[in-house]
Amino acid sequence: MYELGPGNSAVYHFHHGSEELLFVLRGRPTLRCPEGERQLEEGEVVHFPVGPDGAHGLHNRTEELVRYVVAGIRASPEVAEYPDLKKITAQARTASQTGERLWVVHDLDPETEERT
Numbered sequence: 001m002y003e004l005g006p007g008n009s010a011v012y013h014f015h016h017g018s019e020e021l022l023f024v025l026r027g028r029p030t031l032r033c034p035e036g037e038r039q040l041e042e043g044e045v046v047h048f049p050v051g052p053d054g055a056h057g058l059h060n061r062t063e064e065l066v067r068y069v070v071a072g073i074r075a076s077p078e079v080a081e082y083p084d085l086k087k088i089t090a091q092a093r094t095a096s097q098t099g100e101r102l103w104v105v106h107d108l109d110p111e112t113e114e115r116t
Contacts, residue, residue, distance in 0.1 A: 003067050004029060004060040012057030013082045017075030020048045022056070027066030032057045048072075055083065077102065 004010065004027075012032055022031075024044045031040050033048075033056050040046065048054035060066045077092035086109040092102040 001025070001067065001069050003065055004058060005065060006060055006063050009059040010057055011082055012055060012084050013080050014048070014052055014055040015050055015075075016079040016081075017050060018073045018078055019050050019054060020056075020070050020072035022046045022048070022058075023069040023071070025067045025069060027060065027064050028062055029058045029066045029068065030061050032059065052081075057084075 002010070022040075022045065024040045024042055026042060028039050028041060030037055031046060034053060039061075046056075048056045058066070058068070076094065077090065080089045080091070082088070086107065088106045088108065090102065090104045090106070094102065096102040
């Protein structure tokens with residue numbers, strides 16, 4: 001379960017391996033998807049398929065708390081893209097060669113990549 005306070009947002013992204021369902025429990029978040037933006041109602045359920053067609057982000061433009069659940073397939077390994085941030089993540093629940101869980105962020109912005 002997730003909560004978004006007034007003015008907060010969940011970053012616009014999509015998955016390559018995990019489709020998701022969003023259940024709005026409380027409040028009226030604004031959903032951004034490839035088709036544009038729309039305000040969701042309490043009790044509404046939205047499906048996000050894998051790939052760019054399933055891109056989604058939420059914003060709370062109200063003065064009330066938004067509470068929602070995201071359920072879905074949790075593929076591992078997974079690749080997710082964040083178009084606004086120009087980043088891609090690769091992640092897995094298994095250990096990487098470092099012995100830690102795999103979590104890699106790749107920056108697609110050449111200017112930012114040169115500075116890091």
